[in-house]
Amino acid sequence: MPLKPDRPPADGRCKFRLGDFAVDEYRPIKVVAIGAGFSGIIAGIRFPQRIPNIDFTIYEKNAGVGGTWYQNKYPGVACDIPSHCYQLTFEENTDWSAFYASGPEILAYIERTVDKYKLMQYIKLQHELIHAHYDEPSAKWHLRLRRPAANSDSATGVHFEEIEDTADILFTGLGGLSRWTWPDIPGLNEYKGTVLHSAQWDESVGDLSKQKVGVIGVGSSAIQMVPALQPKVAHLFNYVRGKTWLASPFAITKLAELTVRDPKGENYSFTDADREAFKDPAYYKTFRHELESDLNSVHPAIIRGSAIQQGAQKAFKENMLKQLAKKSWIADHLVPDFSVGCRRLTPGPGYLNSLTRDNVDFISTPIKRITATGIETINGHHQELNAIICATGFNTTFQLPFPFIGRAGVSLQDVYTPHPITYLSVCVPGFPNWFQALGPNSAVGSGSLLVVIERQIEYAIKATSKLQRERLKSIEVKKEAAQDYDEYIEHYFPTTVYSEKCRSWYKMGKDEGRVAGLWPGSCLHALRVLEHPRWEDFDYEQLHEIKNRFHWLGDGQTYNEKTMTGDRE
Known part of the structure; x- marks a missing residue:
């Protein structure tokens, strides 16, 4: 039965009184x-x-602003998502130079956005x-x-x-x-030469043209860095302990269409004519819509045993074998036995081709230790190096x-x-x-x-x-809401390739276990x-001692009525 107006609340709450504010007189x-x-x-x-x-x-x-794009300045740093999909939905850029934009280009985009919206007034x-x-x-x-x-x-x-x-x-x-991490390799602190992490690149490292350089890793950073460094160094040694898939350019329909114009290019460079065409809003909207639709059609590939997953494995393996034909033995150590997508998939333009160059050694023998002058592998071979670059990732826990x-x-x-x-x-x-x-x-x-x-x-x-x-x-x-969501996650990921055995930051850097990096579903x-x-x-x-849930309705007015200002229609 409803409480009478003069009856005190049964729970001892303060008697209700109207607020002295308008309903839309928003508190600071x-x-x-x-x-x-x-x-x-x-x-x-x-x-x-x-x-x-x-x-x-x-x-x-x-x-400076930019987050990871400010911090990561290593040679070859780039995005592995198509440029026109890696931008704000409300801040279009029609002037990207390539299908996969470089890090400096993305940072410049961020800085322009900060300037346009006058955000430095908020940033410390x-x-x-x-x-x-x-x-x-x-x-x-x-x-x-x-x-x-x-x-x-x-x-x-x-x-x-x-x-x-x-x-x-x-x-x-x-x-x-x-938060980048050093590799857990004995002797790292004993090395006397130049040692860098990919996320702590020192642009004053100097001329590497006569240097022997070791790159540790086969994640996205190493895959981008190796082809960027290969033409510049005397000799490059890529130390790789795991396997990874590299996407074929034809995995994305729109990129496949563009690649027809430049069959040798894995990262299509937009021409002046392309960028001029993008200035037409209707054309640009269609291009971007088709590209995003293409990108958002990939999700079924991560379902275990799906036809599209099997097709991706076949196509990617054929492409990797073709590009590694000059040093075909590398494929035995690089082509995975796990499904496409278990690890972060990257297009890696130029990586496979660079591994076949005469001044690059691909080393799959595990590292035993780092010495004062180089790297020793478990088979006893020691390689003298002028510089060691650790492309060994981040703390993803x-x-x-x-x-x-x-x-x-x-x-x-x-x-x-x-x-x-x-x-x-x-x-x-x-x-x-x-x-x-x-x-x-x-x-x-x-x-x-x-x-x-x-x-x-x-x-x-x-x-x-x-x-x-x-x-x-x-x-x-509510705690129970989070627990229910956790239960959903536990039941979702076993249906996907992400739960297979492969070392990935998706699983907090582990081979197996909880997938903590990814949303449980598509984009x-x-x-x-x-x-x-x-x-x-x-x-x-x-907020107040008055616990009535409608105290926020205030004094029955809107702010414009109360002050007789603004629009009162």
Whole structure:
């Protein structure tokens, strides 16, 4: 039976009173984003556009924007997704130089976008997050960041200081491939020559034309670096412990069409005529639509035993054998026995061809140790080297290198052990008012990652808007909702090739086990899932002592009516 108006609430709540604010008189809200890669840049554009009365800041640890495209500067760095699919949906670029754009070209695109949307007003460079914890009484995130001190100079070196900040909403775009790792090889610290990691490339390394250079690895970085270095060095030694598939140019219909114009090219270079044609909006839209449709048609290949998977294996093997014909024995050590897509698939333009050159040695014998002057393999052979380049990847465990503490002192590191548990990859129970892009299970095996990032950010913005509009103190995903999602993941991946035995960052660098890097479905599947939040999967706390869920309706007016300003139609 309904309560009578003068009857006090049975649970002892304060008596209801109207708010002294208009329904759309949005309270101030402070949002802090971590990272100025693609995720932070998109957040920097969309949060101020979508959220009124916002105080917004982006903290970036590097000295420039771009994230992985700022950090990775090794020779040959490029994207392995077609250029016209690796751009923001709302910020088109018709001037890409090649089908697969180079790293510097992508970084320039990011920098132009930052300038166009005037994002530097929000960005604080060289500010590294070193501690984050959620304060329950205030419902705010408390952040500690490290930055160069003002008294640093070239004579005394860089000194650091720590600062603190708070946020009503914390958004992180830390990236799954942002913390590079050295290989676990004995003697690495004893080497006296030049030693570099692909993600820490030193552009002052100097002339390598008379140098003997060892490249360790066969991931995407090594596959791009080897053909870039091969013409420049005296001799290159590629140390490879695993196997990998390299995609045929004909795996993408649109690339196959373009390759007809340049049969010898694995990465088609757009001509002046191509770029001029792209200036026609109708032509460009059709080209991009066909390319994205082509890219999004690949997903069935990752289903175990599918006809398209079998066809891909046959086509890719034939292409690899053909390109390695000059040194056919390499194929025995490089062509995998696992399915296409179990490891990250890369087109690798020029890699196979470079392995057949006279100044390149492909070494599949495992490394025993690194000495002061080179690399020794387990068969006792020692190779003298002037430089060693470790293209050995990143820490893909999602274990952050700093404390990240949620409600009741819960550590994110603990929640992510033995594998990460999230809700749709965007949030985690026990961590209110926090959303992320490129967290666990965010990447896609085919399709454009950037459009997924856009949708993850829109999800975070919708949650922020709800928090602000309804004057909520906190929004937190329910534990049982995350557990249900975890159960879905556990049952999905065994149907795919990703669960086969192969070492991959998809599985946190392991041969077998939990797939933590990929979304459990296709790219288009992710977009559909994230489009409409299930608000019933969240718990909420009221901001004020009045616990009536409709207190946010305020005084019955809109702001324009209350102030007699603006549009009142």
